[in-house]
Amino acid sequence: MTATPLLLIGAGGLAREVLAAVRLLPEVWNPIGALDDSAALHGTLVDGVPVLGGLGSLGDHPDAAVVACVANARRPLSRLKLVEGLGLPDERWATIVHPAAVTSGASLGAGTVLLAGVVITTPLSVGRHVVAMPHVLITHDDEVSDGVTFAGRASLGGGVFVGESAYLGQGAMVREGVRIGSGAVVGMGAVVLRDVPAGETWAGVPARPLRGESA
Secondary structure, eight states: OOEEEEEEEEEEEHHHHHHHHHHTOTEEEEEEEEEESSSGGHHHHHHHHTEOOGGGGGGOOOOOOEEOOOOOOOOOOOOHHHHHHHHHOOOOOOEOOTTTTTTOEEEEEEEEEOOOOOEEEEEEETTTTTTTTTTTTEEETEEOOOOOOOOOOOOTTTTTTEHHHHHHHOOOOOOOOOOEETOEEOOOTEEEOOOOTTTEETTTTTTTEEEOOOO
């Protein structure tokens, strides 16, 4: 079986995390390069993989699978906007699951990335282009929408709903039955005990909305 050529969109820290995962799956993926619109990166290497050019170079690699390596707490909607702008069919987007992740038969959307130590405890559906960094915990009856980003060790109690492009910071914990709105940001170490409205930033223990502050 020939490994599928893989292009990374973005050449930052998340690209390095994804590379570390796919290199443990050499029979599945062959990372051939990264694309990034920062001209300063063109011709450089990201952990040994060349940055081949900007996003306009995507058409030069029609046979490669693609994964979006973009995650930014200050711009949580950016990954889905990038994906939509590229206009690729779902079958071009690679779904990356680290060998040390536990999925329990979950259905994973196109372009989703699960890194080392992620645990999904029961079968459920995870949206498209979700990124779960190491040791994220997703439990029974949770709903994870498209474009959600979980920083390391974020955890959801049962029956949590996470809206499109929400961002949960490192070590954030969400009580069972809570709803996190689309585009919301939950700060690192936050303990979320009640619903977070769409587009708001919450932090603290217990988590409360921030006004004009950074999470």
